[in-house]
Amino acid sequence: MNKTENTTRKSRKSFLKQTLMAGSGLGLGSVFASGLNTLKASDRTGEKPRAGQNGRWEASACLGCTSWCSVQVYVQDGRATRVRGNPNSKVNGENICVRGHMGLQQVYDPDRLKTPMKRTNPDKGRGVDPGFVPITWEEAIDTIAEKIMELRRNEETHKFMVTRGRYTYLRDILYDRFPKIIGSPNNISHSAICAEAEKFGPYYTEGIWAYRQYDVRNARYVLCWGADPIATNRQVSHYNNAWGEVLSRAKVATVEPRLSATAAKSDEWLPVKPGEDGALAVAMAHVILTRGLWYRPFVGDFKDGKNRFRTGRTVNENTFEEIYTHGLVRWWNLELKDRTPEWAAGKAGVPADQIERVAIDFARAAPQAICWVGGGPTMQVRGAYNSMATHALNGLVGSVDNKGGTLASNPEYSQGFPSVEPYLDDIARKGIAKPKIDQRGYLEYPALKGGSSGGGVVTNRTADGILDGDPYDIKMIIAYFNNFAFSNPGSNRWEKAMEKIPFNVHITTHVAEYSMFCDIILPATHHMFERHGFMKSIGNAHRQLPLNRPVIDRVWDSKTDETEVTWLIAEKLAEKGFPNMLDHYKQYRDPETGAEPKNEKEFDLYALKHATRDLWDPDHYKGGDRFDGWDDFYKTGVWNSEPYNYRGRWGSMNTRTRKFEFFSETLKEALTGHAERHDTDVDTVLATSNYLARGDLAFVPHYEEPFVHGEDRENSFMLVDYKSRLNREGRSANCSWYHEMKDIDPGCIAGEDVAQLNPEDADRLGLRDGDKIRLHSSAGELECRLVRWEGVRPGTIVKPFGMGHWAYGRYATRVNGKQPLGGNNNQVMPADYDRLSGSSAFYGYVKVNVDKV
Numbered sequence: 001m002n003k004t005e006n007t008t009r010k011s012r013k014s015f016l017k018q019t020l021m022a023g024s025g026l027g028l029g030s031v032f033a034s035g036l037n038t039l040k041a042s043d044r045t046g047e048k049p050r051a052g053q054n055g056r057w058e059a060s061a062c063l064g065c066t067s068w069c070s071v072q073v074y075v076q077d078g079r080a081t082r083v084r085g086n087p088n089s090k091v092n093g094e095n096i097c098v099r100g101h102m103g104l105q106q107v108y109d110p111d112r113l114k115t116p117m118k119r120t121n122p123d124k125g126r127g128v129d130p131g132f133v134p135i136t137w138e139e140a141i142d143t144i145a146e147k148i149m150e151l152r153r154n155e156e157t158h159k160f161m162v163t164r165g166r167y168t169y170l171r172d173i174l175y176d177r178f179p180k181i182i183g184s185p186n187n188i189s190h191s192a193i194c195a196e197a198e199k200f201g202p203y204y205t206e207g208i209w210a211y212r213q214y215d216v217r218n219a220r221y222v223l224c225w226g227a228d229p230i231a232t233n234r235q236v237s238h239y240n241n242a243w244g245e246v247l248s249r250a251k252v253a254t255v256e257p258r259l260s261a262t263a264a265k266s267d268e269w270l271p272v273k274p275g276e277d278g279a280l281a282v283a284m285a286h287v288i289l290t291r292g293l294w295y296r297p298f299v300g301d302f303k304d305g306k307n308r309f310r311t312g313r314t315v316n317e318n319t320f321e322e323i324y325t326h327g328l329v330r331w332w333n334l335e336l337k338d339r340t341p342e343w344a345a346g347k348a349g350v351p352a353d354q355i356e357r358v359a360i361d362f363a364r365a366a367p368q369a370i371c372w373v374g375g376g377p378t379m380q381v382r383g384a385y386n387s388m389a390t391h392a393l394n395g396l397v398g399s400v401d402n403k404g405g406t407l408a409s410n411p412e413y414s415q416g417f418p419s420v421e422p423y424l425d426d427i428a429r430k431g432i433a434k435p436k437i438d439q440r441g442y443l444e445y446p447a448l449k450g451g452s453s454g455g456g457v458v459t460n461r462t463a464d465g466i467l468d469g470d471p472y473d474i475k476m477i478i479a480y481f482n483n484f485a486f487s488n489p490g491s492n493r494w495e496k497a498m499e500k501i502p503f504n505v506h507i508t509t510h511v512a513e514y515s516m517f518c519d520i521i522l523p524a525t526h527h528m529f530e531r532h533g534f535m536k537s538i539g540n541a542h543r544q545l546p547l548n549r550p551v552i553d554r555v556w557d558s559k560t561d562e563t564e565v566t567w568l569i570a571e572k573l574a575e576k577g578f579p580n581m582l583d584h585y586k587q588y589r590d591p592e593t594g595a596e597p598k599n600e601k602e603f604d605l606y607a608l609k610h611a612t613r614d615l616w617d618p619d620h621y622k623g624g625d626r627f628d629g630w631d632d633f634y635k636t637g638v639w640n641s642e643p644y645n646y647r648g649r650w651g652s653m654n655t656r657t658r659k660f661e662f663f664s665e666t667l668k669e670a671l672t673g674h675a676e677r678h679d680t681d682v683d684t685v686l687a688t689s690n691y692l693a694r695g696d697l698a699f700v701p702h703y704e705e706p707f708v709h710g711e712d713r714e715n716s717f718m719l720v721d722y723k724s725r726l727n728r729e730g731r732s733a734n735c736s737w738y739h740e741m742k743d744i745d746p747g748c749i750a751g752e753d754v755a756q757l758n759p760e761d762a763d764r765l766g767l768r769d770g771d772k773i774r775l776h777s778s779a780g781e782l783e784c785r786l787v788r789w790e791g792v793r794p795g796t797i798v799k800p801f802g803m804g805h806w807a808y809g810r811y812a813t814r815v816n817g818k819q820p821l822g823g824n825n826n827q828v829m830p831a832d833y834d835r836l837s838g839s840s841a842f843y844g845y846v847k848v849n850v851d852k853v
């Protein structure tokens, strides 16, 4: 880097730091001011483009988290210098969060992978130098194509696999079409280490397997449940901006074992014992029913208007008439009637009067009362039922699909790619028909996404599938935009599994842990500055489709994973006598001219134009923003939907009964289907999958005792893992800003990886601030520093996820490729699952032992 760049970077850094500090609300009780920690376009002063430099704002999309903001990048002489929200967006508008700016440090990171490389050391293992040497794209692509041809010649194409983490909606090209045409059933996504259990409750109550949006501007009560919306979760930028308004108009309560950024600004903090969320949720439902506070226009009422919900008493189903819901009385009789706040207080360690007060205040705000369900209560062993129990509260207060409530996605009009069918030969068809490597649909892994047995992915189980060769061996992987050797709980298993793969490829911006086990690594374009793609996100009662656009000159010799790399491999396969893939991709024509793509650049562009055609082509207009044509859309960089149609789904939900199901006929059908597939009954499925419910209880939201790994010892604590506010998922650690500003997380200190104990617990173990500690469990161990902090529930240990990389670059590691900086939580988190959704467990499921080093 030259001197001028260095200076520019430095001044930008101090500017950003000041802004972050202003907005972080450090100090526990401090009042959060609206929008302070979102940088707005209008706030920016100084730093005018230098004379003669012709800077301009160019639209793109940020994939730093699942908010998928529409952004604008300030470009001077082909270099990005600043980022802001795209004023054309109706979701995040001109707002972005602090992490948006860190994209700049990612794209210009001197430690990026700059050119394709191949491994020269055949030994694979952690800490083993792969002996990477630079090669040309030509050699890299030729080697990959040759390996694929080998699998095809031997008719073992099912031993090929594509894995992905983050993606754009051009993903089907590489993630779906590519393995299919080769002849593999194995496309494994990261979804089950992300949020599948969170989607389980909404699906089995109201038929949506997707994220929700929250109409906070119209809400009167927001009950955050293991979600920390001003720091993480989704549409962080939008909610950050709206939160000041929310606090002045609505009450906010947060159920969290730690004092999160949001909890610190809430009216009520319910410091739940990890894993005991289900107890709180069913007790709140009990209070809402016994107090007669359910929302009658949605749920209905007793025929004579007299409330028969009394603690301990069953109710005759015929006395109640439901409107848009199904099975309320059965739910009461099966689960709720004895679930008093006093009972829940004994489980969850939250005072009974607080449970009662929160339930009453929440329901009195009906239907403008949001129960915001995040990963905390759901990504647990047995979390599927917490997901149902917490989300069902939205049903009781009629906030589902309602003004001031929880909303689904507005319709959008992107289109899929041409059919793959004509391009599948016999080898491909035989390969696709094989079972998948992640063991989804096995008796003990129901993974009931979308209502079908094995309908969803069991991401983390893939490592075991590979290690055990069950159902078969995997010989080749192409992985993109993921780092499974770091991001999966029980990460050591992934290291072992990757050692076993004969030919492994990573398409990546950095040489990450996963790359270290690879045979070829390919430099990827950065998603925010260097490539095409499009995203879909929701918030502010709108949906938006932002475009990823190449707005700067590519910094290194990189290519785009989903389009360019895929096309080049297809070309090579055609050269080697297998033209099907190239023939298929040639069908992605330019909608304006009808031309076939002739090279990877044209393919990249035409695929995007094709997928988004109904958004920008006036002759194909279907709704939302209008454009004059491609150029107009491309420049604007985002399409927005119509505003939300409140109550549009009442009576037409995608469930068996079309209603909001408190007794889930939809889940009953799915579980029965899975049991029949294995020639057994639902109780056996539940027992094998580690749930406690039997009989009809399995079909209603209910409390399940949490399943916990580890023993009670003097030095053992329930681990509370959470995402750092500065995490761009697993990709921030080589940004210096990440380390310099780490104290933006409540209770953390800059430049260190810490775990926090309540001072009571720390005193008991004789631990002081700054002590070096080792955390260990059955899964493994890690080292970090101790911080004593009152924001931790006694009996728990709190540690942010994000540090502990042993490969990624100079800032991320102590010795790059060898020694981690701090500790990766996934080394002490054993692989376990919420098997009904296929999700990995992250919360409320592991006790770790703490020793002073």
Ligand SMILES: Nc1nc2c(c(=O)[nH]1)N[C@H]1C(S)=C(S)[C@@H](COP(=O)(O)OP(=O)(O)OC[C@H]3O[C@@H](n4cnc5c(=O)[nH]c(N)nc54)[C@H](O)[C@@H]3O)O[C@H]1N2
Residues within 6 Å of the ligand: 164, 165, 166, 190, 193, 194, 195, 480, 481, 482, 483, 484, 486, 487, 488, 489, 507, 508, 509, 510, 511, 512, 524, 525, 526, 527, 528, 561, 721, 722, 723, 728, 729, 730, 731, 801, 825, 826, 829, 842
């Ligand atoms: N303990 C713990 N574990 C977690 C979580 C947690 O909160 N706690 N969070 C979980 C969640 S929600 C998720 S979604 C997963 C995410 O886990 P993964 O899907 O594995 O994604 P990342 O860890 O973000 O790694 C992405 C990798 O892609 C590469 N990369 C970075 N930028 C780009 C780019 O622009 N293009 C391409 N092609 N490659 C790039 C880098 O190698 C980087 O390591 O992690 C999960 N793991």
Ligand SMILES: Nc1nc2c(c(=O)[nH]1)N[C@H]1C(S)=C(S)[C@@H](COP(=O)(O)OP(=O)(O)OC[C@H]3O[C@@H](n4cnc5c(=O)[nH]c(N)nc54)[C@H](O)[C@@H]3O)O[C@H]1N2
Residues within 6 Å of the ligand: 064, 065, 066, 067, 194, 195, 198, 225, 226, 227, 228, 231, 232, 233, 234, 236, 255, 256, 257, 258, 260, 272, 273, 274, 275, 276, 277, 374, 375, 376, 377, 720, 721, 722, 723, 724, 725, 726, 727, 728, 729, 730, 843, 844
């Ligand atoms: N800053 C930031 N934001 C992000 C991301 C990021 O990397 N950084 N990643 C994005 C991604 S990929 C995803 S999937 C979403 C996920 O967003 P969320 O689903 O909201 O997940 P987390 O942010 O991990 O939040 C988990 C929360 O649960 C709390 N928790 C832990 N144990 C328990 C428990 O037993 N009960 C309860 N009630 N709470 C508990 C933790 O303290 C933490 O605050 O976030 C997105 N937003």
Ligand code: SF4
Residues within 6 Å of the ligand: 062, 063, 064, 065, 066, 067, 068, 069, 096, 097, 098, 099, 100, 235, 236, 237, 728
């Ligand atoms: S990190 Fe997430 S919230 Fe922040 S700007 Fe990027 S997409 Fe938006």
Ligand SMILES: [Mo]
Residues within 6 Å of the ligand: 066, 193, 194, 195
């Ligand atoms: Mo995620």
